[in-house]
Amino acid sequence: MKKILLGISIVIALLLLPHVAYAMHITEGILPPKWVIFWFVLVIPFVVIGTFRLKKKKKVVPGFLPLVGLVGAAVFVFSCFPIPVIGLNGMATAHPAGTGMSAVLLGPFVSVVIAGIALFIQALFLAHGGLTTLGVNIFSMGVLGSFSGYFAFRLAQRMGLKLFWCGFIAGVVSDLCTYMGTSIGLGLLVFEGDESFSVAMMHSAKAMLEIFVVFMATSQGPLCIAEGIVVGFALSYVYKVRPSILYNLRVIKEQ
């Protein structure tokens, strides 16, 4: 009897999980106040620095503001591409994170700001993510996604890889890190104040790992690769058609 119940719940879970991963951002109402405050405190410095940089750059480069706004909108649209992937649940569509792309184009700090704005709009319009969970979502998608993507791209470039592969690595890494961030955010929910710190930590780490594995096994693992390829193709497309854009944004150096 119990076996059957368990089986049913596992089947349900397996059916649901890809959709959860598809939502990607932690939903409103899930985080208790202490975690809400924790995450907000953690990401606010990044947002402030990002805003500050934007403001400074806006003065020097007058067209920077519409540029950031429009690239922001483009990345938002990009993050809604229905990319077909093959996961545990068969063929499904998933959505790229997009922050890898924006970090490569505009730098990690500005990319955090853009991610924040995108998350805010998504929370309101799509009910993906939420307002009290904005902090943790900015952490996973904005901070982790942007910085990892940016540094992966630069590192790949330093290693002399072709633009496609630089973009590929940036896409893969930032996507992975975004999911890692979400898993951390969720895993910490089982953290109990009354257990000793190390035990609680162990507990949460186990949950994080489980969540991460589940994410990866459903459709997000293949998605990482797919996002990498798409970002790689997109960048090399721009390079072929309008290289000046990449030069001007200092994505690559002009020969």
Next chain:
Amino acid sequence: MEILKHVVMDHFAQRRNWLTNIEVRVKLFYIGIGLVLNILSNDITLPLLFFVTSLILLMTIKVSFLTLGLRMMMPFLFGIFIMIIMGLHKGETVVLSGTLFGYELAFKKEGLQIGLLLFTKVAGGVMLMLLLSFTTTITKICMAARWMKMPETLIEVLSFVYRYLFLLIEETETMMSSQRSRLGYVTWFKTIKSFGSLGGMLIIRSITRAESAHVAMVSRGYDGGRVLTVQLNPLVRSDYALFLSCGVLLTFLSYLGFFW
């Protein structure tokens, strides 16, 4: 793009009805307090109350169940997911157990209870958020944010994103259609490749648009100053009355022992 087509639309907020007419600061204040109380609450009554009240309010402005259902789907699934996680990780009393691929799994009663609470919080919180987004345009939120002295730059970027989002969605759709009509999406690899060039075109598009938008801004006298100027009307007596009634409501609720 389906996802965008179905839900990124603020036409409900563009309509005129009694909820959209409420002063945006009042609305933000209420929703803000609601969201905070929602995550503070220790039992399921308050979240459920929020869920039902918001639902009823949304019904009064004729938002269809289908629309709401579409938007609630994702959060609900997330709620179930979180219930499973909690069930697996919190508490002592095992109600169900077994192995999956050799991995020990055990659902516990306390955890499931916490999970259920979280689930109702998701329902309540998301419904509150929808109440806000179905009745308030981003522009109004921008205005309120400026009134609250949020950094001007952030608000300006937000308004740019909002302004051009719809246009880019539409253009992307046309580009995708023309790729599709030349069979750009027939195999997996071609699909990915087509998405790649679509992404590339999108970047180029957005950057040339940004250039021409900047040119237009300059020709209208822009030199790094403000982009948004229209201000909110000052708060009037009825707005204060609404603020005040919130205080009364809170006292009443706390008198009933809702918060502790």
Next chain:
Amino acid sequence: MFKIKAEELTHKYPDGTQALNGANIDVRGGEFLAILGANGSGKTTLLKHFNGLLKPVSGSVILDNKTLSVFKPSDVFRKVGMVFQDPNDQLIAPTVEEDVAFGPTNLGLSYDEIMSRVNTALELVKMKEFAKKAIHALSYGQSKRICIAGILAMEPEVLILDEPTSGLDPDGVKTVMKILNDLNKKQGITIILATNSVDLVPVHADRVAIMDKGIVVQEGTPESIFTDSEKLNSLKLELPQIAQLMELLRDKEKLPINPLPLTIGQARQELAHLFSREDNVLHTGSTLPA
């Protein structure tokens, strides 16, 4: 026989806009159909149903006697090619040649076949010497022609164009329309074209359909459609310039003009004819004041 046909098509966009309200239209094989209508009347929406880019909420599209939904999408795209309004939305590859080859490549043709199709298509639009050029170095009119070539390379039976002449200079308009006319008359390709320029319609189209608020409110030969300026004005359209002049002459100057000439050629004939007839009429007692 009908090549393609819309039956009671309705379409509602996700935001609730009811863009089509039961549109009916038949297109015969080999004909040149022009669709007119005010901004927002549903022209683009209707066209997108013809090659299955949009799915009807109710009603159906019939292609070669079968509903569109029974075709594989790739077969539909092969039979029905669509050229969008903005060429920038449509040119996807970095060079002209690659772009025109994009469709045929996806059909899985051999390299030689692809190249021969690319050449033929470029020749048809008179852009052969631009094969190696980069897309972004083309002028507006040139990119428009490459769009058409890209679709022609898939050898469609029906060619659908959404405002192919907007933004082009008069010479560009002439060239594009000439190309379409040749494709229609010489290659027998069925052409469906949505446009806002009423002046072009009577010169090129065999038949005209007028859309308003998501339905086809009128259809027929240009001669039967362009008879009454008031009716057209209520649909936010107008008579072609020439027809406006002739209508004035008929109604205000009481000249015996019937039917209303729509093109420069027709008007010239009619007027020449009138002048010559005046000869006879006048002698038997004209009433026109000196």
Next chain:
Amino acid sequence: MFKIKAEELTHKYPDGTQALNGANIDVRGGEFLAILGANGSGKTTLLKHFNGLLKPVSGSVILDNKTLSVFKPSDVFRKVGMVFQDPNDQLIAPTVEEDVAFGPTNLGLSYDEIMSRVNTALELVKMKEFAKKAIHALSYGQSKRICIAGILAMEPEVLILDEPTSGLDPDGVKTVMKILNDLNKKQGITIILATNSVDLVPVHADRVAIMDKGIVVQEGTPESIFTDSEKLNSLKLELPQIAQLMELLRDKEKLPINPLPLTIGQARQELAHLFSREDNVLHTGSTLPA
């Protein structure tokens, strides 16, 4: 007196395209000037020099008898307003009201003054009730009007428009041109308009300039410009439809038409006149065959 004037303007884009090659044009205060020219002939480039968006490589723009370069940019923008072709490039704020207020704000006006200008401008283009609407919820024709309102709110003395009617349905074209005509005739605003629709020009413009390969090759009244279809065709332009018909009647049917009527009104008059004259002529021995 000349309001604004281009003297031997040359311009080279950073990629090496020589878009202007010594263009000369004078615009009188209060006049309505139309600029015609093939795609790529340099119309947009020239217009962008008039309000200082582009700096000439050589030559100069004279505004109110002073070179443009001595003005502060903000003063130029106050005097010369420009409406771009694509409304989506021009409308940058999220709502109608915010967008129209954008220009006045940058002029440093007081809040009340800004709001009163916004109201007046929206009234002029008949869009008052749309003040609170989101830009993305407007139709094409509506956004075009908001573009014009946004510039009007800056109360310019010169209004420059780049293809203001492309993509509009006939009714929209009429509305926009009516607004421009009113601004020109009633408010005395100088209007410079680049367009591809030759049919509009004789009806509205006082004067026409034709551009080709970066220079102004012809200028004058519509009557003096639209005389010879061959010359125009070589510039990738054509006569207005009506003029084409009249030219045919004159040259092929040997009707005594002179000068060439360009608008429907003129043609109607001329033809009515001809018909009545036939009376007399015919009696004295016409040569037209029956």
